[in-house]
Amino acid sequence: HPNVTVTFCLLCAVEYSTMPIEKNITLDRPSAVKLICELTTSGDLNSVNVTWKKGDDVLENNYPTSATGNILYTQYLLTISNSKQMGSYSCLFQEEKVLRGTFNFKVPELHGKNKPLISYVGDSTVLTCKCEDCFPLNWTWYSSNGSVQVPVGSQQNKHVVNGTHANETRLRITQLLEEDGGSYWCHALFQLGESEEHIELVVLSYLVPLKPFLAIVAEVVLLVTIILLCEKYTQKKQQPLDGGKEFEQIEQLKSDDTNGVENNAPRLRKTEPAGQ
Amino acid sequence: MARRAEPPDGGWGWMVVLSAFFQSALVFGVLRSFGVFFVEFVAAFEEQAARVSWIVSIGIAVQQFGSPVGSALSTKFGPRPVVMTGGILAALGMLLASFATSLTHLYLSIGLLSGCGWALTFAPTMACVSCYFSRRRSLATGLALTGVGLSSFAFSPLFQWLLSYYAWRGALILVSALSLHLVACGALLRPLFLADDTAVGGPGAQLNSLLHHGPFLRYTVALTLINTGYFIPYIHLVAHLQDLGWDPLPAAFLLSVAAISDLVGRVASGWLGDAVPGPVARLLMLWNTLTGVFLALFPVAQSSTALVALAVAYGFTSGALTPVVFSVLPELVGTGRIYCGLGLLQMIESLGGLLGAPLSGYLRDVTGNYTASFVVAGAFLLAGSGVLITLPHFFSCFSATISRPQDLVTEPLETKVPLPNEKQED
Numbered sequence: 173h174p175n176v177t178v179t180f181c182l183l184c185a186v187e188y189s190t191m192p193i194e195k196n197i198t199l200d201r202p203s204a205v206k207l208i209c210e211l212t213t214s215g216d217l218n219s220v221n222v223t224w225k226k227g228d229d230v231l232e233n234n235y236p237t238s239a240t241g242n243i244l245y246t247q248y249l250l251t252i253s254n255s256k257q258m259g260s261y262s263c264l265f266q267e268e269k270v271l272r273g274t275f276n277f278k279v280p281e282l283h284g285k286n287k288p289l290i291s292y293v294g295d296s297t298v299l300t301c302k303c304e305d306c307f308p309l310n311w312t313w314y315s316s317n318g319s320v321q322v323p324v325g326s327q328q329n330k331h332v333v334n335g336t337h338a339n340e341t342r343l344r345i346t347q348l349l350e351e352d353g354g355s356y357w358c359h360a361l362f363q364l365g366e367s368e369e370h371i372e373l374v375v376l377s378y379l380v381p382l383k384p385f386l387a388i389v390a391e392v393v394l395l396v397t398i399i400l401l402c403e404k405y406t407q408k409k410q411q412p413l414d415g416g417k418e419f420e421q422i423e424q425l426k427s428d429d430t431n432g433v434e435n436n437a438p439r440l441r442k443t444e445p446a447g448q
Numbered sequence: 449m450a451r452r453a454e455p456p457d458g459g460w461g462w463m464v465v466l467s468a469f470f471q472s473a474l475v476f477g478v479l480r481s482f483g484v485f486f487v488e489f490v491a492a493f494e495e496q497a498a499r500v501s502w503i504v505s506i507g508i509a510v511q512q513f514g515s516p517v518g519s520a521l522s523t524k525f526g527p528r529p530v531v532m533t534g535g536i537l538a539a540l541g542m543l544l545a546s547f548a549t550s551l552t553h554l555y556l557s558i559g560l561l562s563g564c565g566w567a568l569t570f571a572p573t574m575a576c577v578s579c580y581f582s583r584r585r586s587l588a589t590g591l592a593l594t595g596v597g598l599s600s601f602a603f604s605p606l607f608q609w610l611l612s613y614y615a616w617r618g619a620l621i622l623v624s625a626l627s628l629h630l631v632a633c634g635a636l637l638r639p640l641f642l643a644d645d646t647a648v649g650g651p652g653a654q655l656n657s658l659l660h661h662g663p664f665l666r667y668t669v670a671l672t673l674i675n676t677g678y679f680i681p682y683i684h685l686v687a688h689l690q691d692l693g694w695d696p697l698p699a700a701f702l703l704s705v706a707a708i709s710d711l712v713g714r715v716a717s718g719w720l721g722d723a724v725p726g727p728v729a730r731l732l733m734l735w736n737t738l739t740g741v742f743l744a745l746f747p748v749a750q751s752s753t754a755l756v757a758l759a760v761a762y763g764f765t766s767g768a769l770t771p772v773v774f775s776v777l778p779e780l781v782g783t784g785r786i787y788c789g790l791g792l793l794q795m796i797e798s799l800g801g802l803l804g805a806p807l808s809g810y811l812r813d814v815t816g817n818y819t820a821s822f823v824v825a826g827a828f829l830l831a832g833s834g835v836l837i838t839l840p841h842f843f844s845c846f847s848a849t850i851s852r853p854q855d856l857v858t859e860p861l862e863t864k865v866p867l868p869n870e871k872q873e874d
Contacts, residue, residue, distance in 0.1 A: 290615035298491075381618030388625035395632040396532075403638060 180207055180275055193273040200280050200306040200362050202253040209263035209273050211244040221266035224248045227259055252277065255365040279362050280306040282369035290374045295348055299371050301358035302340035308360035308367075311341035316355045324356070348375050454582065455783070460638055461580035461588065467636035468573045468592035471531070474630050475511070475538075475566045477599025478623065479504060484607040488616040493551050503554050510563025512798030515571040519791025520651035522572040526639040527787070534568025535630025537561060542624035546617045562627070569630055571794050575786040576637050578778045583722060585778065586731075590718020590771035597711040597767070642783050654788040663780050663840050664789060668796045670839075671773065673832035674736055675800030677743060677825035678769070680808045681706075681762060688746070688818040689755070702756060706763035713767030721772050728775045733836045735768040740829030747819035780839070804828070 180197060211220065217239045224231045224246075237246040246263055258277045265271040280303040291297040301311070313333060314321040324331055324343065335341040341358055353375035359368045455461070482504050489500045521530045541562030548554045574589065581588040610619035658664050685706075689699040717735060721728050742762040749755045774790070781789040808821035836842070 287612060290613075290618075292615065292617050295617070376614070376618065381614050381621045385621050385625045388622075389628060392625075392628045392632050395629075396635045399632065399635040 180205065194276060195274070196276045196278060198280050198306075199252060199258070199277055199364055200303075200308070202251070202363055204251045205249070207248045207250075207261060207263070207275050209246050209265075211265045211271065212242050213244070213267065214242065215267060217242075217244050219267065220244055221264075222246045223264045223266070225262045225264060231261075252364065254363070258364055277364075279365040279367045280304065280360075282358060282360055282367050284358065284369040284371040288372035288374045290376060291348055293348055293350060293375060293377050296344060296346040297348060297373065299343040299345070299356055299358070299373065300340060301360070301369050301371070302337075303360065303367070305339065306360070306362070307338045308362055310361040311335065312359040312361070313341070313343045314357040314359060316357060321357060345373075350375050350377060455580055455640070455642065457581050457583050461577075463636050464573075464577055464580050464638075465588045465592050467633040468577045468589075469595040471569050471573050471595070471630055471633040472593055473595035473599030473603075474627055474633070475570050476596040477603045478627065479507060479566075480596070480600045481603035481607050484604055484611065485616055485619070488611060489551070489554070492616060495551050499551060503551075503558050506555055506559030507563040507566065509798065509802065510560055511566040511570065512794050512801070514564055514567025515794035516655070516788070516791035518568040519571050519575065519787040519789075520655065521568070522575065522787040523651040523654060527572040527576045527637045528634055528639060530572050531569045531634030531637055532631045533634075534565045534572075535628060535632075535634055536565070537568065538565025538630055539624045539628040541565060542620050542627055546620035546624070565627075565630070569634070571790045572787060573633070573637065574774050575790045576640075578774060578786050578790075579640050579642060579783050582778075586721025586728060586771050586775040587715075587718035589774045590714045590716075590721070593714050593770050594711050597707055597714070600707065651788055654785045655792065658781060658785060658789055658792055661781060666835055666838050667776065667780055668793055670832045670835035671793060671797040672800040673828050673835065674769070675797045676804040676807070677740065677828035677832075678766065679801055679804055680821060680825040681743065681746070681766075684808055684812070684818055684821060685746075685759070687812075688822070691817060692750070692755075702759050705756065706759040709760045709763030710767030713764035714770055716764075717768030718771040720768075721775055727779060727839070727841050728772055729779070729836055729839045729842055732769065732772040732776055733833050733842075735765045735772065736829055736836065737833045739765040739769060740826040740833065742826075743829060744823050744826030746822045747817075776839075800828075 180195060207224075213220070222235075222237050222244070224235055231248070235246055235248045237244065239245065244265065248261065248263070250257070250261075252258060258279070260274050260276050262272050262274045282301050282303050284299070284301050289297060289299060299313075311333070313324040313331075315324050316322065330346055332344040332346075333341065334344075341360075343356070343358070345352060353373050356371045356373055357368050358371065359366065486497060486500050489495070489503075490497055493500075518530055518534065538561075541557045541560070541564075544561065545554055545557040548557065574592070577588050577592055578585055607619065607623070610622055613619075614622065685703060686696075686699045689702065690696070694702075713735075717731070721731050724731060739762060742758055742765060746755075746758055746762075749758050777789050777793065778786050804825065808818075808825060811821040811824060812818055814820075
């Protein structure tokens with residue numbers, strides 16, 4: 173039996189409201205719980221009918237109710253030690269209308285990954301599940317194809333389950349194959365119930381990124397070829413002009429080298445137009 | 449091919465700027481966005497974040513230390529084959545990384561191999577841009593460097609999407625394909641033969657002459673000092689803001705604002721560097737001093753508006769620094785030695801970058817807040833400004849043509865007789 177009582181209070185120091193009032197409480201181990209509801213009203217407190225319900229079933233009349241000034245105060249003590257005692261407990265104040273406050277007891281939720289986990293054939297991957305401030309009795313992993321859940325962990329070298337802290341579990345899968353992809357479930361067993369979470373594993377083959385890779389490589393090769401060909405083409409267009417200029421320069425150097433004896437006559441002809 | 453005496457300042461030069469834009473995006477944009485992969489690596493290899501971040505640190509270190517090699521090879525073979533080889537190496541490193549089974553594997557493939565590839569691309573490409581432009585050199589460099597900023601915006605969400613679709617192995621394969629476009633960028637770097645190139649000799653001789661060149665050495669010292677302080681805000685601003693009580697989302701938003709301001713600063717400074725007469729080193733000193741002052745003011749600003757204003761101002765001036773840094777170099781050493789000069793500069797200034805971040809972190813640990821580290825960073829920048837004043841012709845009123853390479857060349861260009869019209873355009 174636990175020796176610490178946890179107290180939860182609804183409508184405490186909160187104004188009168190007709191909105192549905194709920195409190196979600198996470199429990200992972202047997203606890204002694206005290207539930208308190210306070211009602212502040214201006215009417216006659218004695219005419220208010222106070223009941224406690226679990227779900228829709230009225231609970232036995234052993235809850236103390238007291239009134240101070242305008243505030244009606246009721247409490248319910250219970251010990252939650254198994255999953256049957258989990259659920260919703262409500263306090264009801266009946267005047268002209270019924271005011272209901274609900275305490276919802278739940279086992280801790282598990283957190284996995286929202287997005288699918290992607291990995292490759294031959295690689296290894298780790299699936300993690302964790303919950304906050306919880307100590308499950310047991311962790312189990314299942315894989316499911318369709319609706320059938322098959323426990324995981326049978327093959328020794330392939331699946332390894334361990335966890336560094338009590339509030340997390342890790343499933344390590346090595347030497348992935350494409351068939352290993354699919355839905356995985358991590359299952360936490362508490363004294364007060366069970367909780368599970370879904371993780372999706374996708375195993376891709378290397379061909380999947382390879383195809384866009386090869387497409388881009390082909391595009392780069394094409395770009396380089398176009399650029400180099402364009403350059404050759406523009407060079408060829410310039411070459412007849414450049415070749416002509418170089419030819420003229422060579423001719424002038426040759427004519428400068430010689431003493432001009434032989435080429436006298438052509439030189440005279442050349443210089444005439446240049447002199448103009 | 450006939451040799452030109454003047455850089456074309458346009459024409460094919462703009463294609464070179466385009467190439468430099470994409471390759472600075474593919475080198476530094478990828479490096480800056482690589483943080484997206486960190487979470488995946490930490491989970492996949494079950495290692496600490498600090499050890500994973502060494503991947504990028506090794507990559508940057510190899511890129512900067514290897515720059516002289518890239519530059520020396522460019523002097524010998526021209527930038528085109530060197531940059532294309534660099535692109536292949538960078539892509540190969542990423543491809544091999546996708547098969548990694550341990551963190552060491554990633555250190556070697558991304559850090560070492562891709563780092564070598566990046567070393568062969570960045571410095572030669574920026575030097576090529578400087579070769580193709582003289583009057584519009586700063587603008588061209590500024591436009592080319594906007595690739596870094598824009599790609600950081602684009603690549604981070606792209607890498608996230610790749611990771612969610614293909615996981616980190618497939619994403620690395622596709623980043624490798626992306627990096628392969630460096631080869632296409634390299635193909636655009638048509639060799640340009642300038643008249644003063646032949647006068648200066650092979651890479652060994654150039655390196656030697658550079659190491660004895662007073663102004664170049666002073667410039668290197670200035671840039672090392674600047675580099676020490678430059679990166680501090682990028683690394684520590686978010687942490688400093690969180691110390692002041694900011695939430696992560698507004699802090700990240702402030703960084704984005706600074707990044708946009710950085711982009712605007714690059715282009716504006718590039719345009720200004722060409723429009724204003726006189727040595728570009730003066731503008732560098734102006735932007736540098738302003739950046740140092742803004743850095744030192746960071747600890748003083750407490751209110752949100754002051755911090756936003758400072759971030760915008762810092763972003764603008766620090767972005768304005770970058771194109772001018774590259775434009776000063778040809779004025780100092782000439783286009784013939786630009787490749788070697790840029791490579792050597794990158795390598796030495798990287799010491800500042802390696803020193804700055806740990807120093808700042810150490811000051812933070814010792815004093816308890818970032819005041820000391822911001823002030824020291826600002827002081828380094830102002831010290832760099834001080835050294836910049838000692839550069840030649842700093843106070844001259846004439847344009848930079850006085851220190852032009854034609855003066856350093858001993859052999860006169862006797863085949864060209866300068867016609868009266870030619871010099872007036874300077």
